Amino acid sequence: SLNDAFAELRKIIPTLPSDKLSKIQTLKLAARYIDFLCQVLQSEELDQKVATSCNYLAHERLSYAFSVWRMEGAWSMSASH
Numbered sequence: 001s002l003n004d005a006f007a008e009l010r011k012i013i014p015t016l017p018s019d020k021l022s023k024i025q026t027l028k029l030a031a032r033y034i035d036f037l038c039q040v041l042q043s044e045e046l047d048q049k050v051a052t053s054c055n056y057l058a059h060e061r062l063s064y065a066f067s068v069w070r071m072e073g074a075w076s077m078s079a080s081h
Helices: 002-012 023-042 048-052 055-079
Strands: none
Touching (some): 002 023, 023 055
16 A cells, blocks of 8 residues: 555655654655765765675665765755745
8 A cells, every 4th residue: 555655665764763754755855865875876985885785784874874964954954044
């Protein structure tokens, strides 16, 4: 069902403890996460250890980096308004 699909998507997207995401917020955050992952892949600074480490550790590092990137984006967006 659609609700099950959103539940699975919420498991994949790194979230902050304060997040209680609606369906539209989940889709928007998923799009931001995809953009973030594309930036990581395109970056020349991509650490080779991420590519060779186990998937769990790579996922944890990406989740942390995305959370930091997301908070910086939220701060810069609120500072510009």
